[in-house]
Amino acid sequence: EKGTYPHYMLKEVDEQPAVMRKIIMEYQNEDGDIKLDSSIREAISESDRLYIIACGTSYHAGLVGKQMLEKIAEVPTEVHIASEFSYNMPLLSKNPLFIFISQSGETADSRSVLVHIKKLGHRSLTLTNVGGSTLSREADHTLLLHAGPEIAVASTKAYTAQIAVLSLLAVDTAKAKGITLGFDPIQELSLAAQAMEVLVDQKDIMENIARDYLAVTRNCFFIGRGVDYYVCLEAALKLKEISYIQAEGFAGGELKHGTIALIEEGTPVIAIATQAHVNGSIRSNLKEVASRGAHTCIISMDGLNDASDQIVLPEVHEYLTPLVSVVPMQLLAYYAALHRGCDVDKPRNLAKSVTVE
Numbered sequence: 001e002k003g004t005y006p007h008y009m010l011k012e013v014d015e016q017p018a019v020m021r022k023i024i025m026e027y028q029n030e031d032g033d034i035k036l037d038s039s040i041r042e043a044i045s046e047s048d049r050l051y052i053i054a055c056g057t058s059y060h061a062g063l064v065g066k067q068m069l070e071k072i073a074e075v076p077t078e079v080h081i082a083s084e085f086s087y088n089m090p091l092l093s094k095n096p097l098f099i100f101i102s103q104s105g106e107t108a109d110s111r112s113v114l115v116h117i118k119k120l121g122h123r124s125l126t127l128t129n130v131g132g133s134t135l136s137r138e139a140d141h142t143l144l145l146h147a148g149p150e151i152a153v154a155s156t157k158a159y160t161a162q163i164a165v166l167s168l169l170a171v172d173t174a175k176a177k178g179i180t181l182g183f184d185p186i187q188e189l190s191l192a193a194q195a196m197e198v199l200v201d202q203k204d205i206m207e208n209i210a211r212d213y214l215a216v217t218r219n220c221f222f223i224g225r226g227v228d229y230y231v232c233l234e235a236a237l238k239l240k241e242i243s244y245i246q247a248e249g250f251a252g253g254e255l256k257h258g259t260i261a262l263i264e265e266g267t268p269v270i271a272i273a274t275q276a277h278v279n280g281s282i283r284s285n286l287k288e289v290a291s292r293g294a295h296t297c298i299i300s301m302d303g304l305n306d307a308s309d310q311i312v313l314p315e316v317h318e319y320l321t322p323l324v325s326v327v328p329m330q331l332l333a334y335y336a337a338l339h340r341g342c343d344v345d346k347p348r349n350l351a352k353s354v355t356v357e
């Protein structure tokens with residue numbers, strides 16, 4: 001039930017802090033530590049490489065997950081679009097473990113990969129929001145997202161739940177390998193939940209930007225580097241699917257290799273800059289586009305205001321910034337769609353779960 005909310009999407013965006021807390025509760029043991037099923041630990045420790053398989057928004061969460069699994073747990077990880085994997089299979093390692101990420105657990109493209117790798121005798125783990133779904137039943141292991149039903153076609157809380165659960169998977173794997181973390185994962189996830197809460201309470205900032213710069217634009221670009229780039233891909237998808245604005249997310253360094261030709265007077269360019277080591281470069285990218293007439297917006301934690309618009313994110317751990325930076329992106333997409341008179345919860349041509357290949 002969407003209660004007093006005008007749309008499910010807005011309700012689901014607002015639910016994200018509570019979903020983070022629910023995930024902490026579900027995956028915490030009596031000692032207050034993260035504890036995943038020991039069979040999942042074993043499956044990961046027996047594998048020499050992880051292959052994440054997903055589509056759309058879940059694929060974007062997988063990209064963030066790869067970074068956490070490699071940087072926190074030092075496990076080599078690849079991420080593949082399910083429909084590509086099927087006919088363009090990479091050379092597999094000796095002992096691969098396949099991780100399927102799917103809100104619905106019913107996505108046909110992902111399932112066809114699962115069927116195929118099972119025939120090859122490989123092991124699998126599904127991260128899904130729906131217990132008892134096809135991908136959950138057919139995989140060897142399941143981790144539930146605990147996001148509650150997601151009704152809006154555009155995925156929001158499932159994406160952040162996927163990233164949160166992937167972070168716990170990375171942390172649990174690191175612990176099993178004896179890697180010292182240097183941070184308290186539960187504490188950091190709670191802080192991220194608090195940060196999300198701050199942002200969902202600042203809807204007017206995103207609504208104003210959307211009304212002023214996205215309500216009539218033809219296109220919009222999102223730029224970022226490293227993990228911010230992955231969030232840009234998700235930001236562009238969200239904007240495209242519900243507001244029908246032609247949107248593209250790309251790596252800041254790629255601007256000069258072609259895309260900058262598209263910048264005209266007033267083109268909105270939104271940058272995410274949450275990573276200290278690349279923030280300088282992304283800021284110079286913004287200057288380049290601003291000097292060519294772009295309307296710029298920066299989403300950052302350092303509060304330096306060097307764009308036309310600014311969204312300030314509360315500080316969170318460097319691995320968890322996507323949980324926080326995506327929230328203004330979801331809200332920008334929401335308000336852009338609203339101001340353009342689009343059907344936010346049921347965008348044209350789309351279905352909630354894609355059960356055909």
Ligand code: F6R
Nearest residue numbers: 056057058102103104107154155
């Ligand atoms: C976008 C969106 C889709 C899904 C994709 C995979 O907002 O919802 O891109 O993420 O169709 O769906 P699941 O996660 O159910 O496999």
